[in-house]
Amino acid sequence: MKLAFVATAIAIAALIQPPPAAAQQKAPVILSVVDDSKGGQRTDLTLDDLQRLGSAVIRTTTPWHDGEQLFEGVPLARLLAHLGTRGNRLTLTALNSYMTEIPVADVTQYPVLLAYKRNGQTMPVTDKGPLFVIYPYDADKNLKTETYFSRSAWQVRSIAID
Numbered sequence: 001m002k003l004a005f006v007a008t009a010i011a012i013a014a015l016i017q018p019p020p021a022a023a024q025q026k027a028p029v030i031l032s033v034v035d036d037s038k039g040g041q042r043t044d045l046t047l048d049d050l051q052r053l054g055s056a057v058i059r060t061t062t063p064w065h066d067g068e069q070l071f072e073g074v075p076l077a078r079l080l081a082h083l084g085t086r087g088n089r090l091t092l093t094a095l096n097s098y099m100t101e102i103p104v105a106d107v108t109q110y111p112v113l114l115a116y117k118r119n120g121q122t123m124p125v126t127d128k129g130p131l132f133v134i135y136p137y138d139a140d141k142n143l144k145t146e147t148y149f150s151r152s153a154w155q156v157r158s159i160a161i162d
Helices: 002-016 047-052 076-083 104-109 146-151
Strands: 029-035 041-046 056-060 069-075 089-094 099-103 113-118 132-134 156-161
Touching (some): 029 047, 029 076, 041 047, 047 113, 056 113, 069 076, 069 132, 076 104, 076 113, 089 104, 099 104, 099 146
Parallel strands (some): 029 156
Antiparallel strands (some): 029 041, 069 113, 113 132
């Protein structure tokens, strides 16, 4: 009787144990980067990966929102430095297959963000998330043009570097 009780207790304890770390669900990849300047090297990043690179903020108005907005994200220059890229052009693709090109010179000249938060909240897909390219439009009147607005892709899912 005592042996049956111990065996039952061990079986129940095994059922309520959390799964091993390898079996736990991993955070979803929200950005894939393929770097042709490094032989097509692919890097998949989660939101946590991007946040670990350090964040910056841009407070600006945009054509897509009412009033001034506060965006937080990883500076694209920092992401490129982290990846060690030597490319000259970024081709961004959104979840809806929209594509735009950004010269790497843009991210060295301006503090362009790959934003993951707007006004302190992560951005859902239904509100231009999870990633949105933001230029500091209010900081330089030259950025308030269709050229830079068209480079500001939202729902970014991948970046190709060449």
